[in-house]
Structure formats: structure tokens, C-alpha cells
Amino acid sequence: MGGEKRKAEKARLRKGINVLISTPGRLVDHIKNTLSIAFSAVRWLILDEADRTLDLGFEKDLTVILNALNATGLARQNVLLSATLTEGLSRLASISMKEPVSIHVSEDSEDTDEACPQAAPQALSDSYVVPERLQQHVVVVPSKLHLVCLAAFILDKCKFEQRQKLIVFISSCEAVEFLLTLFTAVLCVKPSTTSTKQTSTSLNFYRLHGNMRQEERTEVFQEFSVCKTGILLCTDVAARGLDLPQVTWIVQYNPSVSAAEYVHRVGRTARIGAQGSSLLFLAPSETAFVDVLANHNIRCRSAAAFEQEVRDRATVLQTDFENYVHANNKSLQTAKSALQSFLRAYTTYPSSLKHIFHIRSLHLGHAAKSFGLRDAPQGLGSSITTNPANSKDSKKGKDKAKRYCTFSEVGQ
Template structure:
């Protein structure tokens, strides 16, 4: 008897449901075994994937119909054939060479990243004449009439011998006792520009300054990190002059210890506006009768953050208690608010502007009105060695594109230090957890001995101690990624930062300048990358009006770095194929695998899903907060919420962004009756259908308010009619 043949004594059994399903199963097995020898390698198709899949479905359907017809014509043959093939499924794991690796990975449960995206437009950067500012001059500090110990400190502790352009212009003006408004590019040495003349004047006071004299100089800065950084600079400058005591006041510190320091005495007081106002109102030991200097560093940011009332309180307290003083305002940008502040607090100030189209220096003494001419306020000086780039990325691909860029710089290149600016605190928290888990969690075969990428976070909702720890850790590290809000955009000097990534576009050109100013400081090289969606590309024209020019970087070039990481290998085998289409298909597969890893993590627990929804909500809130002058670019109507959800690792479009907020409020009140209701479990077919819908859905509620109102009214009417019938 032939091997593998099973003989059955069956004579036309009556058709039953069980027998039919058995025949269909055997028929499908026979079809699989007949089809298997030809499926050694699958052909890659690079045309429209939707058309190809439609053709494939049509072919499969016709094959099934043909097999079913043959099966009904002869009933006994299939039984014998099925018995032959019944022994073969044991050998079915020996698939084609291209398929055997595919089953190492879980089935990709994500909808296509590369379908239904808006077209990426051709970006043409307008030609601009960029403002140039010569950072260093050939003049040394020894040319100034400074104390020899101060010059030695600059040489030894700060490792500087020659002045920057802004220092050359500013120091002589301030040493002459005049008020000044200083405007210069970020990273040009503005802190030393006012710090050196301040220390020089205080060390020359006779009799010597005593700690008990109280504040002689007050320095106001917008953020805690900048306050701490300025305090450390003054500590170094005052090394030779130990009788002058610096001190810092800022939110997050204990008021009791700050009051104790104020009672002992602080001569140079560095503070954030809010905390200083708090002490003016509540601390009796603070006195401004001896104040000789008032410095407002990053003054425009101080006004932007809403500290205008606090500044008024501080100025009134100084004017009421102290004699005439010297005032200094410093910023990389000059605004109308600064002009008002200068006119209120200063007398005949010198306006120092060290950048021009031809790079020449200039300092003048104009009135505030002539100082704010359009050519000065509208154009910003960018460091010469800063390379500025932009990339246009559809919303669905933002997350994988960011991850690919981080891998390219921090894993496959050496000594790269990145700062990523995000629009909200919740988004920072979520992205740090997501990126560190997915990018560092899986073992890599390509770089076993390479340490994992270090991810840090910095935002306003963190405790002060933690903020300072992160600031110090990132300052001292050689590599790493810092995700932060605009709390780190002003004045902070973080050494060796090579890339500034603006994941969410800034709300103004001035904010753009301050963000990219964290790199390419004091003549060093640096790079900037701005993420834009296809609907936001006109933002380039807005920046061009301020003499800022960006070079386009292609999204596919960034995603192609995933080919270097074997953790994100797709199902297909593309190594042997070198055509452009094959390369692109491999990149797409790897991007989809990476997106799947993100989505698997997010949907792995209810907590991570909730964190993703909160981050998405905060992103949408920030998107609605762009100023009216930019609403034609950043409008909520242009935002596809279903695609935006993808960039937070959510598989489906949210049902309504207000729902999560409402649920959280109900939980707090203890009225969350509907919150505990278990979610309906979807079948595989329903889930695929919902995935396809999420490609097109904007995430907004399907029914309008008027329609819901009509439904409610109709239901109420039916209820009242029912009651009337019951009463009758």
C-alpha cells in the first residue's frame, strides 16, 4: 500500500455541518501544500499597495471558488488527497528562504504609516541676507582698566583672553556709569558683559563692601536654571574678592533658609521675579537702600512669561528705597515691551547693537523710538557656525522620524548631544518614557558593547532639586538626549550641544532664535532641525522675514538610518536587492516595525494609554495657543487628530479629546460611574475595520451638537407619550 494513503469505507454520507467544515479544512490544506513549492521567495511590488492587495484578494477569491466547485463534484477524492496532505503539514515550517525569518517577529498590528498621508510639498527657502555678528575680536581684557586679579580669574577659570564683540562694546559703556540696552545673538557672552563691570565697580568701593550692607546689585532672570547658572558665574568672578557675597533666590527652594541668608547679608542678589516679589512682601530683613545696579537679563522672556506686574513691584520698591542706580537690559531680541520697560526704568540709555548685514559693529545713543526701527527688531543675528535645517514630516510619521534621527546621531555617530524642544510638560514626560523604553529596551546585535542612549527631561512641573540634578548631569555629560519645554530655551549654557531639534515649532521667530541659541555658542559649531507638517511649510516664509534661512532635509534620508539597526528588520529580505524601490520598501518596513514597537508598548497597559492620551491632549492645547498672527499656519482645523494620535503611539483616533479630561474630573469628584465600565472586546475583523477607519477619521465626534439635541428631544417625547399611555 502506498505510504501516506488512508483508505476509508465511506459511501455517500449524508451532508452535515461537521463534514463540510472538515472538507473545507482539508481543501485549504491541499491548496496550501500545492501552493507552497512556488512560494520560495515573494516578489516585492513597489507600485500602489492598495491596488496590489485588491488584485491579490480578487485572485484568492477566484481560487477559493474554483476549489469549492471541484470539491463538490467529487466527494471521495478529496478524502484520499487530504489524507496524503495530512502528513505534510508537519513539514510546513520549511518555508521559502525569504519567509522563515518573518515568524521571528510578532504579526504587525499597525495600520500603514505610508497610506493616506498628505503630499509633501516642494519647499523653496526664500533668499535672505542673514545678519552677521563677529563673535570674537582681537582685543584682550588687559586693554581695559580692570583689576589684575579679575583679568587673571578670566584667564584661569573662564579660559578666555580676548573679548567677544558684545563685551568689547558693552564693558566700557557700563564702566562709565551709563544705563544700557544690549542686544546680541545668543551665546555671545552677555553674562560676562555685565558681570565684569559690575564686579569691577563693587571691588573698587571704599571702604570695602561688607556683607551687612545688604544688596548692592540685583540681577533678575526669568528661569531658575538661568538664576543658578548666573550665580555660579559670579562665584567664579568673585574668587579674588571674598568680601563680596553673591546669593540666589528662586522658586522651589525653602523660604526659611533664604530668609536666613538675607538676614546675614547678600551683596549681589540673583533672583527670579516671582520669588523676589514674595520676599519684598513677606521678608522684613530685605532692604534696597544701598542698591547701585539693576540688571534684567533675558528681559524679553521675563515679560513674555507674564512677569510685568512683578517687575513693576520690584521697580517701585527700588525707587522708593534706594538712590540713583545703574540699569542694564540684555536680550537676543528687542521687543516693544522692552522699549516700554526701558523708557520707565532708564535715563538716557545707550542702545548697543553689535550685528549688521555686513557684520560691522555699531553702538549708538538713540532715543527708544529710533532704537526700535523695523530693520533692527525684525532681523535676528544667528551664529555663523550654526547650520539650520528643516524636515517636512506627515503627522503619522513624526514619532518614527524623531526616533530614527536620535538613533542616527546617538548610536551610529560619536559625541553627539541633543536637545529636543517639545510643546508641553506632559508630552516631555511621555516621550522620555516611550523613547527610552523602546530604543534602549531591546538588545542590539550591531552594538553589544555600546552603552544605551541617556534620556533626560527638564520642564516646569518638576521639583526644583530634580531640575538642578538634570541640569548638572546634562551639562557634565558628553552625549545624551535632553527633552524639554521652553524652560531651557533662554540663556542656559549647556556645553557641547551639537543638535537642537524643535519637535514642535516655536510660537515666534524670537523663540526660534533663543531655542537654536543653545548650540553653536561662543564660536563653536552647531546644528538645528525644525520639524514641520505639510500644512505648516509656510512657516519658513515667516522665519525668512526675520532673515532666518533653513535648508531642507529629506524625511526618507532620516528614516534610512533604521537600516543600520537590525532590531527593526522587517519580514522581507531586501539585502540582495539594490534598486531604489527595494531600498525604499525596506525603509518603510523598518519604520512600520518601529512604530509597532511603540504602539505595543503604549497599549501594553492602561497607564501608558492614559499617559499617551494626556500627552496628545496637551499637544492639541498647545496647538490652539499659537498667536493670531500664525493662525493661518497653525490652526486646529489643519490638524488631523487621527494621524496626530499615531505620533503618540495610539493605534486609533481618540473618540473625543474632551473625554479623557471629563473622566479624570469625574474620578476626582468620585462620580465616575461610566469610567469602570469594561471596554467591549473587538473581534479581529472589527479591529481591522476600526484601524482602517482611523486612517481617515479626524478624531472628532461623528454627530453634530444639533443632531444630538434632536435625538435627545425625540427620546424625551417618546418617554412622555409612553407615560401618558400608562396613565390611561
């Protein structure tokens, strides 16, 4: 339940169900307004993505849900599931569990699984585990080359190779829409003006973000799940809770706000023993983020060879992008809005990472180039300090009304 009409959900509840999957807010809505809902037969309560539940502002909703379940007086098993152990997970366990047992599961074998009563997540939160068959890479290029670098990578993997599925994480809804329009217009139309390789596969772009209706998101999810080759441009709406089959590459075009969120993003590939790869984009001023990841046992290899290949293609690709953006006023304004949304999202990095990701460290002219603009628009300084536009991606986190559509999961 959640994201659909309440009337249809009430009808299903009246008929009776065995398994109920719901967002916290919608379940509270039914507890308060649907007479037919009853919890007398509930034996299991499972909270997925438990590490983020309290951070996303659902503490009051969870209290209502737990009180409604506890009112039955029947024994029940509560389960909290998370890929990362955080302080938020410890808080949630104290709210919803009695004498909790922490179970840590590894890919290797049952010998590495362990169950320990009263485990302290804080003690384990410094080190994260990523899939063993995941190859992690980082590319360090100036901001002005980020756009052409991403385009060249997409062309290399999806147009000149078979069965490649990419998920590209982007910091804002507007930037997702802009890149979808730009790549569809420029990369899909011109066969191969930037390479001597023979093209063998058409490019299929998809987009997923919190400003889309639930029906649209469901349709995109289904289409991308069954496609053999494709590129999904998305915000962190796709970072958690989605099982997208046969994803070969995770591209973090905009870095995550924490090592934990990095882990959730790359967790979309190399699933259930499969192989997968990830690529992290960083500007030269952001390279210290590699050390932040290393402090959490996350190691990324340099993709220096790819950097040189991109530089060779940069001039032609950048010219194509700029010509498209400046072709008419509509595309120009779209690019400017996307740039502004990126800059606002950049200001939302936590204080612990401000020494790496600070708006003052950005070269605005170079950032403009990464949106196909020839020069930085006037008035950017004031635009990034104003309140962001109202979007679902902006309403996550401890202050849901003020955060911009940045790096949290959407549409719960």
C-alpha cells in the same frame, strides 16, 4: 532666590550678599515680608530675558522692585539683556530707564558693535541674528511619521555617533513625560533591530519641564551639563537662560510660537564660537512657517535625505512603539493624555500664525500615530476645547491662568 524655601533665603539675606539673583515674584515677596532686605548699596539692576518679562505678567512686580530701589535716592545703572528686540523690550525700557542707550553686539568683531541712543526696538525687530556657526535644517514629514522620525534621528546621532548632545523641544509637560517613558522602554532596550550599524553608545534620556520640582530640575541640569552624550526632552523651560555645555543639536519637535522663540531655542547650541546644528520638524500643512522665519532673516536647509532614511525605518519603529503603548491600559492612557495635551497646546498659537498652525488642519488619526496610538481616540474634539490641566508651564503669557503648557519659559 526663587524655587527654594523662604526661610533659607532670609538667612542668607541677613548675612549680607554681593550679588542677588532672583525671580521677580520672590524678590517682591521679600521686599514686603523680609525686614533685613535693604537696597542702599545697590549700584546695578540687570533684567535678563527682558523681552519676555512684561509678556509673562511681571509688570506689577517690576514696578514694586523699581519703587523699592528708587526709594534709596542713589544713582544706579539699569541693564536690559535680550537676544531679540521686541515691542515688549521697548515698553520695559520706558518703564525702567532714563535716556536709554541700545547696544547691539555681533559675534564677528568689535567693528559690528554699535551703540545708539534712543534706539527703537520696533524698527529692528523684523530681522534676527543666529550664531554664524549654526547650521539650520528643516524636515517635512506627515504627522504620522513624526515619532519615528525623531526616534531615527536620536538613534543616528546618539547611538551610532560619539559625543552628541541633543535638546528636543516639545510643546507640553505630558508629552515630555510620555516620550521619555516610550524612548527609554523601546530605544534603550533593543540594541539595533532597525539598523545594520554597530552600536557604540548607550542612550541617556533626561527630561525638564515646569511640572518638576525645583530640586529635580536643578539635578537634571547638572547631570545633563556634565554628560558627554545625552538627549534632553523639554518644554521651553530650557529655551532661555540656561548655558548647557557642548550641545550639538537642537531639535524642535514642535515648532515655536514665533520667530523670536525659535531664535532663543536654537541659541542653546553654537555658543561662544562653537559649532552646532538645529532641526525643525514640520508637517506638510505647516511649511509656510519656513517663510515666516525667512522674513526674519532665518534660513533653514531641507533635510530631504534624512526624510527618505526615516521612511525606510518607519514600519519597524512604529510597530515597536504601538506594541508598547497598547501593551497595557496604563501606557495606553498615558499616550492618550499626551496626545490631548499636544492638541491643546496646538490651539495656543497666536492669531498671526493660525493660517499655518490651526487645529482644523491637523489629521487627528496621523497625530495619534505620532503618540504610538493605532487610531484617534474618541472625543478628541471636546477634549481640546476644555480648560487645560493646571501646570506651571501653562501659567506663562499675558493670561497665565488659561494658557496651556506650551512654549514659554517656566519656573522663574
